[in-house]
Amino acid sequence: MGNTVAREDFEWVYTDQPHADRRKAILAKHPEIKALMKPDNNLIWVVVLMVLAQLIAFYLVKDLDWKWVMFWAYVFGSCISHSMTLAIHEISHNSAFGNCRAMSNRWFGMFANLPLGLPYSVSFKRYHMDHHRYLGGDGIDVDIPTDFEGWFFCTRFRKFIWIVLQPFFYAVRPLCINPKPISRLEIINVLAQISFDVVIYYYLGIKSTSYMVAGSILGLGLHPISGHFIAEHYMFLKGHETYSYYGPLNLLTFNVGYHNEHHDFPNIPGKNLPLVSTLSRIYKANGKLKFTSGVGKLF
Numbered sequence: 211m212g213n214t215v216a217r218e219d220f221e222w223v224y225t226d227q228p229h230a231d232r233r234k235a236i237l238a239k240h241p242e243i244k245a246l247m248k249p250d251n252n253l254i255w256v257v258v259l260m261v262l263a264q265l266i267a268f269y270l271v272k273d274l275d276w277k278w279v280m281f282w283a284y285v286f287g288s289c290i291s292h293s294m295t296l297a298i299h300e301i302s303h304n305s306a307f308g309n310c311r312a313m314s315n316r317w318f319g320m321f322a323n324l325p326l327g328l329p330y331s332v333s334f335k336r337y338h339m340d341h342h343r344y345l346g347g348d349g350i351d352v353d354i355p356t357d358f359e360g361w362f363f364c365t366r367f368r369k370f371i372w373i374v375l376q377p378f379f380y381a382v383r384p385l386c387i388n389p390k391p392i393s394r395l396e397i398i399n400v401l402a403q404i405s406f407d408v409v410i411y412y413y414l415g416i417k418s419t420s421y422m423v424a425g426s427i428l429g430l431g432l433h434p435i436s437g438h439f440i441a442e443h444y445m446f447l448k449g450h451e452t453y454s455y456y457g458p459l460n461l462l463t464f465n466v467g468y469h470n471e472h473h474d475f476p477n478i479p480g481k482n483l484p485l486v487s488t489l490s491r492i493y494k495a496n497g498k499l500k501f502t503s504g505v506g507k508l509f
Contacts, residue, residue, distance in 0.1 A: 227345045227346065227473075228450075229345070229452070229473040229474050232474050233474050233475060236474065236486075243475070243478075243486055246475075246478045246479075246482040246485060246486065247475070247477050247478050248308070248479075249304070249305055249306060249307055249308040249479065250300070250305050250306070250479035250480075250481045250482070251306075252481065253297065253300055253301070253305055253306050253464075253479065253481070254306050254307075254318070256297065257294070257297050257301075257306075257318070257321070257322045260290055260293065260294055260297065260322075260325070261294075261321070261322065261324060261325055263290060264287070264290055264291075264294075264325035264422070265325070267282070267286060267287060267290075267421070268325075268410055268414050268418040268421065268422060269414060269418070271283075271417055271418055271421045272414045272415050272417050272418045273417070274417065276417070279417050279420060279421050279424075280424060282421065283420075283421045283424040283425040283428060284424075284425070284428045284433075286425075287421055287422070287424070287425025287426075287428075287429070288425045288426075288428040288429030288433055288435075289429065289433075289435065289462060290325070290425070290429075291325070291326055291425045291426040291429040291430075292429035292430060292433065292435045292436065292462075292463070293435075293462050293463060293464070294322055294323075294325060294326060295326070295330070295334075295426075295429075295430065296463045296464045296466050296480075297322050297464060298319050298322050298323060298330065298331050298334060299334070299338065299464070299466065300464050300479060300480055301315050301318055301319040301322060301331070302315075302319065302331075302334060302335040302338050302339075303476055303477060303479075304477075305479040305480070306318050309477070316331075316332065316335070316395055319331035319332065319335065320332065320398070320399050320402050320403075323399065323402075323403060324402070324403065324406045325422060326403075326422070326426045327403070327407055327419070327422040327423040327425075327426055328403065328423065328426060329396075329399045329400045329402075329403040329404075330399075331399055332393065332395045332396045332398075332399040333384070333396055333399070336390060336393070336396075337352050337353075337384050337388070337390075338353075340352070340388070341353045342473065342476050345443075345451075345452070345473065346443075346451060349387060349388060350387075350388055352383045352384040352387050352388055353443065354443070355379070355383075356383060356386065356387060359372065359379065370432075373431065373432055373436070373440075374431045374432045375431065376430055376431050376436060376439060377426070377427050377430040377431055380430070407419060407422075410422065434459070435459060435462060435463065437459075438455060438459070438463065438466055438467060438469075441453055441455050441467075441469075442466075442469045443469075452469055452470050452473050453469060453470070454467060454468050454469045454470045454471065454487075455467035455468075455469070456468070456487070464480035464481070465480035465481065465483045465484060466480060468480070468483035468484060468487055471483045471486050471487055474486070
């Protein structure tokens with residue numbers, strides 16, 4: 211990771227992603243796993259508590275010195291903001307209210323989006339579904355770095371800059387790779403977010419507003435929790451791009467570290483992914499089924 215890249219291109223493969231085959235094989239052997247494909251109602255209360263925690267934090271920082279505003283934005287606000295983005299990830303899979311109440315999940319995602327300061331929820335849903343359907347697909351999956359990113363960020367210092375600017379790349383990459391027409395829900399998401407930000411600024415001031423936005427940017431950039439952005443689709447084992455992490459940070463990230471399990475069963479809430487971890491780790495995919503490389507070219 212600290213050196214320049216060892217190759218000059220991504221790992222290109224032309225076979226289907228293996229998760230669909232893994233899913234069929236695991237379900238054939240363990241059909242009881244279907245019982246885990248249900249909404250996580252606890253997610254609703256966790257998100258509500260997180261929003262309330264941030265509202266309290268907005269009030270507490272409004273009269274602090276700027277250095278303490280930025281300190282708490284990184285130490286506390288960034289953790290909540292990053293965790294909230296992963297709550298939105300859960301909601302994008304309809305894990306809060308279930309598939310039968312898809313619109314309830316969309317509205318709830320906008321509510322979870324409010325303390326982030328930047329509109330995110332609806333657009334994330336649209337692009338994230340492509341990430342699951344076309345994992346590693348060139349020109350479709352915007353979670354994968356562009357050719358320019360792989361070419362330019364090839365030294366230790368430039369890789370550091372890439373990590374710092376991850377929020378920027380996640381925002382701009384879809385517009386460059388796979389732009390989509392703006393939807394009605396995206397407009398509502400933007401208007402709701404702007405209205406919330408104006409209210410926070412009007413009643414609590416610029417410091418609370420800055421804490422909110424800075425926490426989101428810092429939490430998605432140079433922050434320990436952000437390591438999962440690299441680990442999720444790094445080719446540690448040649449031919450297999452999706453990677454799982456089973457450490458304690460999963461407690462803050464709705465088990466997003468169980469990433470192989472999540473791609474195998476995207477309709478199982480993060481809360482239940484540890485229950486399928488052993489099954490999917492034991493299962494060995496056919497050696498001919500390979501992933502395309504994600505951030506492997508960068509690191």
